[in-house]
Amino acid sequence: MTWVLWRQYRVTAAIAGAILAAFAVLLLVTGLQDAARWHAALVTCAKDGTCGNLSQTVSLGSGPLNTLAVLTLAVPLVFGMFWGGPAVARERETGTMQFAWTQSVTRRHWLSVKAAWLLLAAAVFGGAVAGIVTWWYAPVNALHHGQFAPGYFDIQGIVPIGYAVFAVALGIAAGTLIGRSLPALAVTAGVFLAVRLVITYVVRVHYLPAVTTIYSVTRNFTPKGAYWPLTQGVVLPGGQFSTSLIVAPGVIQGFGTVPASCPASSAVPIGSTLACMARLGYRSFATYQPGYRFWPFQFMETGIFVALAAALIGVTFLVVLRRDA
């Protein structure tokens, strides 16, 4: 069965391999250049003592290659649509399923081997792309600590492997249930995007309870490392949290909600307004996911997508074993 699959998919595998190689070379060359610039900047700033505002003096992680790296968000979907979707549906459409299933091979074996190789290929290719992107982003991450933010979290580390495995499983399941490739591609795309968006913007933040830090309105607070900022605002003297007023040294957002007893206008220095608020019992708060949770979140999210993939493959087995060819 493995030999058979290799014959069926070797062209696809070669194309995917070639694209991956081109992508790797492109990012390798520019990644090395970025790394060199990053190190040079570090050396310079260490000499000048200007490392504090490095992110203003060095420009990394922008330009067309950054766009390319961000576009790898779509890689799992492409696998799902073009590897997963037709895997069973195409054999049904063209009738070759009848040929395959009347050789001396059970449906269970046929599907096991086919699904296993496709999922493995998705994991390997998805993992390779993610590995290259993660490496490429290392200087950018060191500079901007942006890897926990939605969108950047999703193309680095191990989650892209989970997405790729899920997308291919989804494609296989959709193709099996629908029985025709083209609608299966559309359904795969729709469901994949919906699940990804919901998990990214609704579910992910709840993997672990967010951390809230309360600090003086007259001070700045930045969590360590690549934290994921969620909300910030002020704690009113009564203890309520308000996000309509955000203050920091030199900054007041939401002038209208500054307490009337503290003068606030362009004529009054911000520092004295803040000092007044501090005396009244106002404090700042920030809610965020700390940077050290990047990897725990990566593992949890990967686990969720792998579990979803397993469920979809389970459904596929039920259908393939029961439904007529």
Add this chain to the structure above:
Amino acid sequence: MTGVIETSGLTKRYRRVTALSDCTISVPQGRISGLVGENGAGKTTLLRLLAGLAAPTEGRATVLGGAPRQDLAYLAEIGFLAQEIPLYRRLTAQEHIGFGAHLNPRWDGESVRARLAGLKIPLDRPVGALSGGQRAQVALALTLAKRPALLLLDEPLAALDPLARRDFLAALAEAVAAKGDSEEGVERAWGGGRGAGGGLTVLLSSHLIADIERVCDHLILLAGSRVQLCGDIDTLLAQHRVLTGPHKDTTAIARTHAIVREDSTARQTTLLVKLNGPVTDPAWAVEEANLEEIVLGYMSQDSPGHSAGPQTARLSAVGGER
């Protein structure tokens, strides 16, 4: 005796359409059995049920001693060729041979190469680039190379030219004869205790009655999703007669014999009857019926309990061959 194929009450419904109803047949071992019937009569459905590609809604099929099932021992004994000749269009015949070699315990790839070489069909071109007839030949050769005990062929002749058809039927007859006489394949799981060993049995559907007549010795006729006839062709020929006589009342004939079909003109009446003893009334001229007359007679017959109207409706409702 127990046949290689035994079905009882086999029924397959697809949503609102009944593709096959209450099909009870028996196909003896070592025969070439012809499956005939108009489009939508249920031929493809029956073959797919026997191959294990579809599951019956009701009833039971016993093939090679057990129900069609998903296990290697069963699948290894079944050779199935679907009507639409499904092959992987981008793969070559050579790759299909490898396909079979990797998926089957017995595999005679050499026979495919020899057959295709004889037909001058290139092994190294994608089968999608071959003509329809060539593709059919490739698919047939692949089906035979599996060396099954039972061949289920759905319209294998449809895509072939007359010469190729004749050659194929000859090869088929030869394969059945060879397997019947000899050896290999004796050690089949299902046939181990069956003395003479595992002779090849073939069930093939076709529209071409002349071809059926040339090679088959057993016939199954489906009409309106039901079995109308199932038996040895010799027996069927012996049982049926065409009676021609002046236009007259047929009730006397119907009292003894079964009238399959009646055609009347103003001057004379022609009957196809299934005999139940000799025809004694000298008013009728009795002639032997040929296979085509019998088949057409049963095909055009209204099945019991149905007027022409509903049956026509049912046949058109079945639509495709599934």
